[in-house]
Amino acid sequence: MGWTGGIEELSGLSDDSRRRLEALAPMTVPTDTVLFRPGDAVQGYVIVLSGRxxxxxxxxxxxxxxxxxxxxxxxCIQSTLGLLGGEDYSAEAVVEADAAVVLLPRATFLEMLDADRAFRNIVFTAFAQRMQSTMQILERVAFQPVDARLAGFLLARADGGEVQATQQDIASAIGSAREVVSRRLDAMKRRGWLTHERGRVTILKPDALRVATND
Structure with missing residues (x-):
């Protein structure tokens, strides 16, 4: 068994679907690679094996x-919508951490969607979950204060108490401007909650950030 054996979600696929997938070779895509831009045609369904x-x-x-x-x-909602509705991409995708991906061509995707109920369930379950999480992001951007969004992002991304991200990365993630993020980080630093330098934030008081997420 090849790369599909490491993905629990694919365990219920038919033998024919599994053979189709195994015939596709994983590709390694380095950090900062732009996979698609607005106006690009959707080429296929992307399965991410590692990376972000x-x-x-x-x-x-x-x-x-x-x-x-x-x-x-x-x-990826953008890919699924494009494959099902024929629309071009309206967003931009950038590899944030070295990734291994498999591209399932449009024709194969549509044939498997029609023939394999298990594959159909995988696609639409993942689509529904992604839609729900995207709606939550939009809700936070629309109704949650910047400080709360910033604190939530830092807590979610922290690894060993550190967040590796530029201020522009953080601003894009929370739907704000870099200048605003810079001022908020400085304010949190003065309170003793964290320290920050270029490309890195070190959390000193995670409990304080947790409280801020509810403000």
């Missing part, structure tokens, strides 16, 4: 908002 891909909405002024991350076990 950020999907951004880019405004006319160049400001970006992170819509969602695509990680192993999750799906």
């Amino acid at each position: 891909i950020g999907v951004y909405l880019v405004g006319p002024n160049g400001r970006e908002i992170l819509l969602y991350d695509v990680t192993p076990g999750s799906s």
